[in-house]
Amino acid sequence: MSIEPSIINSILISNRGEIASRIIRTCRKMGIKSIAVFSDADRNAPFVEEADTAVYIGASPPKESYLDAAKIIATAQKMGADAIHPGYGFLSENAEFARQCAAAGIIFIGPNPEAIDNMGSKSKAKALMQAHEVPVVPGYQGADQSLEQLQQAAMDIGFPVLLKATAGGGGKGMRIVHQVEDIDTAIQAAQREAKSAFGDDELIVEKYIASGRHIEFQIFGDQHGNAIHLLERECTIQRRYQKVIEESPSPALNEVLRKEMGEAAVKAAKALDYDNAGTVEFIFDDQSQDFYFLEVNTRLQVEHPVTEAITGLDLVQMQIEVAQGMPLTIEQEEVKGKGYAIECRLYAEDAANDFLPVTGTIQRFQIPQVDGLRVDTGIRSGSEISIFYDPMIAKLIIWAASRQEAHRKMQYTLRHLLCLGTTTNQAFLLKVLENKDFQLGQYDTHFIKNKIDLEALQNDALKSAELASIAASVYGWQKRENNRQLLRSIPSGWRNSFYDYQQITFLYKEKEILVKYRYQQATFEFLLADKEEKYKVQLISATDQALQLEIDGIRHTFQFALDNGNYFIQHEQMGMIQLKEKPRFPDKGGDKLEGGYETPMPSQIVKVLVAEGQEVKSGDGLVILSSMKMENTIVAAEDGVVEAIYAEEGKNVEAGFLLLQLV
Ligand code: ADP
Ligand code: ADP
Ligand code: MG
Numbered sequence: 296m297s298i299e300p301s302i303i304n305s306i307l308i309s310n311r312g313e314i315a316s317r318i319i320r321t322c323r324k325m326g327i328k329s330i331a332v333f334s335d336a337d338r339n340a341p342f343v344e345e346a347d348t349a350v351y352i353g354a355s356p357p358k359e360s361y362l363d364a365a366k367i368i369a370t371a372q373k374m375g376a377d378a379i380h381p382g383y384g385f386l387s388e389n390a391e392f393a394r395q396c397a398a399a400g401i402i403f404i405g406p407n408p409e410a411i412d413n414m415g416s417k418s419k420a421k422a423l424m425q426a427h428e429v430p431v432v433p434g435y436q437g438a439d440q441s442l443e444q445l446q447q448a449a450m451d452i453g454f455p456v457l458l459k460a461t462a463g464g465g466g467k468g469m470r471i472v473h474q475v476e477d478i479d480t481a482i483q484a485a486q487r488e489a490k491s492a493f494g495d496d497e498l499i500v501e502k503y504i505a506s507g508r509h510i511e512f513q514i515f516g517d518q519h520g521n522a523i524h525l526l527e528r529e530c531t532i533q534r535r536y537q538k539v540i541e542e543s544p545s546p547a548l549n550e551v552l553r554k555e556m557g558e559a560a561v562k563a564a565k566a567l568d569y570d571n572a573g574t575v576e577f578i579f580d581d582q583s584q585d586f587y588f589l590e591v592n593t594r595l596q597v598e599h600p601v602t603e604a605i606t607g608l609d610l611v612q613m614q615i616e617v618a619q620g621m622p623l624t625i626e627q628e629e630v631k632g633k634g635y636a637i638e639c640r641l642y643a644e645d646a647a648n649d650f651l652p653v654t655g656t657i658q659r660f661q662i663p664q665v666d667g668l669r670v671d672t673g674i675r676s677g678s679e680i681s682i683f684y685d686p687m688i689a690k691l692i693i694w695a696a697s698r699q700e701a702h703r704k705m706q707y708t709l710r711h712l713l714c715l716g717t718t719t720n721q722a723f724l725l726k727v728l729e730n731k732d733f734q735l736g737q738y739d740t741h742f743i744k745n746k747i748d749l750e751a752l753q754n755d756a757l758k759s760a761e762l763a764s765i766a767a768s769v770y771g772w773q774k775r776e777n778n779r780q781l782l783r784s785i786p787s788g789w790r791n792s793f794y795d796y797q798q799i800t801f802l803y804k805e806k807e808i809l810v811k812y813r814y815q816q817a818t819f820e821f822l823l824a825d826k827e828e829k830y831k832v833q834l835i836s837a838t839d840q841a842l843q844l845e846i847d848g849i850r851h852t853f854q855f856a857l858d859n860g861n862y863f864i865q866h867e868q869m870g871m872i873q874l875k876e877k878p879r880f881p882d883k884g885g886d887k888l889e890g891g892y893e894t895p896m897p898s899q900i901v902k903v904l905v906a907e908g909q910e911v912k913s914g915d916g917l918v919i920l921s922s923m924k925m926e927n928t929i930v931a932a933e934d935g936v937v938e939a940i941y942a943e944e945g946k947n948v949e950a951g952f953l954l955l956q957l958v
Contacts, residue, residue, distance in 0.1 A: 305327060309382070310380070314673075316345055319342060320611075331345075333351060336683050352370055410593055413567060417459055429588045445500060446482070468488055469536060492926065507740050509538070513525040513574055516569035524557045529542050539724070543605050559575075576588075604669070634701075644720050657677070658677070662712060689714075706725060715855075715865055766844060861873060897922060897949050901944070903944055917954070
């Protein structure tokens with residue numbers, strides 16, 4: 296029997312941001328028409344312009360646009376799309392959506408819906424893999440979910456154990472339990488969390504691999520029963536169980552292990568009749584060198600460019616080809632990894648504040664010229680990082696002949712990339728790259744927590760902030776100088792007494808930096824409060840965007856972006872520093888209200904859980920917030936009565952918004 300390939304001439308991309316742009320690139324290459332869909336927040340996004348056609352599909356909250364399956368399918372039909380590419384996240388792992396596409400005569404570019412279903416539940420997935428002799432983490436994934444049974448399971452496995460929501464994903468809903476005394480409360484809390492996050496309180500219990508590495512294999516299948524793997528990606532560098540840096544090959548594997556794990560991954564693919572791109576995730580025990588199946592992600596992965604870099608393959612093209620019924624054009628023996636690749640995820644997030652996402656407008660985004668650098672991004676200068684979507688700004692991917700060279704070039708990239716306008720993890724990423732253990736490949740999933748000194752990062756930043764304050768002072772001086780119409784010959788800041796110092800106070804986070812300077816004979820003399828040393832500063836050149844200064848004989852270039860009185864200043868060695876000039880007559884900031892609950896970051900108010908006058912106990916949920924894919928419940932810190940509620944469901948509010956008041 297021959298399978299007639301159905302031909303894909305146009306693809307609707309039911310996603311946004313960098314992955315939409317990425318898919319459009321391959322469509323162009325293949326001569327396929329690309330159709331983007333977009334929400335209000337994405338009206339000005341690059342992917343909307345890049346697509347051959349773009350269709351507005353609704354408001355910014357994902358439920359009203361990128362997650363609205365019916366609207367997306369109707370749009371695909373209206374626009375005559377042959378296929379839908381779901382990207383990652385959103386509808387990509389939704390079997391029902393895949394079925395609806397098929398029913399509407401549209402090809403879903405992804406695996407068959409049964410494979411998605413089978414992997415959607417962690418318990419089903421493990422049972423199936425066990426049946427096919429793929430090693431799974433020792434544990435319990437049964438139907439009996441009684442407290443006694445789960446307790447017993449934990450005791451049989453031995454502590455520490457990991458509780459996971461069967462329906463969980465995205466690193467959410469996991470809990471480590473170290474000792475038997477804690478198991479009851481942990482199970483009950485995990486069940487409650489799972490219920491509220493995933494609508495299902497079923498748990499699995501697993502042995503916790505104390506020193507584990509996350510190593511995953513890219514798999515590919517077609518509709519003719521072929522399945523191969525495209526080597527591994529090392530994704531051990533994580534925070535909140537989510538990846539930030541990925542590389543390949545993994546420094547932990549030798550050829551024997553690679554072969555064994557690759558074969559296990561292909562076994563997993565075959566067990567699922569897998570017929571598109573997927574990823575088999577393993578947890579690798581550094582001590583015993585054992586590896587265990589974690590899950591299969593039934594979609595294109597965020598970090599797929601790492602695999603593309605070392606194999607030279609275009610995974611999106613392969614996805615499109617196999618989705619229209621073509622057999623894989625490459626065999627296992629032909630898959631060869633060449634050189635080394637590493638990806639860093641640049642996020643709008645604050646490493647110093649538990650890596651919480653932040654919003655903002657990217658005033659300037661500029662990529663340095665580095666040999667072997669690929670940047671996948673959904674933004675450009677002027678783009679806004681909104682509360683509605685993932686805070687990822689860009690993926691930086693370096694390919695080089697050796698791991699050392701790739702790391703060196705990545706460091707160079709991180710030092711020279713300009714991303715001004717919001718807090719990012721750029722300096723944090725550089726800190727990881729500079730770490731000796733990281734360079735030696737000796738790390739586990741706790742690396743960030745154990746090995747990256749966030750406090751030192753803070754202290755470095757404070758020192759840099761002082762240097763940045765000098766630059767900001769000169770920048771301001773130069774601006775005033777340019778604007779000055781009268782008295783051209785008298786320098787700005789001129790006082791009756793020529794030798795008087797001018798003073799400016801900058802705010803770096805909450806810290807005040809007092810800067811004094813005077814200008815004479817084309818040289819600034821700077822003093823920083825409480826410091827002895829003086830700095831001799833010469834202005835070499837200035838534009839609106841950059842200053843070149845000579846500070847005590849050494850040349851420095853500072854890049855600038857200004858937003859609402861905030862200075863964003865980038866310097867090759869010190870990274871990005873955000874300063875605010877302190878107003879001379881500060882407004883009296885009201886004292887924080889006692890018993891007041893505020894939003895920790897810009898958020899949408901999902902649900903108000905209490906009413907005015909209601910009594911609450913410490914730990915009770917008050918308000919559910921949603922921001923950048925994270926749901927966050929604000930809980931009462933103590934017993935009390937709700938006095939006033941300012942939170943309104945559905946409203947978007949800034950950080951620091953007073954939600955309600957307890958007495
Ligand atoms: P990948 O597994 O492809 O590397 P991630 O591990 O970052 O991607 O994320 C896994 C999935 O979870 C993706 O589909 C991604 O869109 C989604 N995701 C990423 N970050 C979050 C988050 N903070 N909360 C919920 N889901 C997330
Ligand atoms: P998700 O669906 O949220 O991605 P995973 O099962 O893939 O959940 O696990 C996410 C991360 O949690 C892994 O990358 C790993 O760091 C850690 N992890 C998962 N299971 C274990 C385990 N049994 N022991 C130790 N760490 C684990
Ligand atoms: Mg996972």
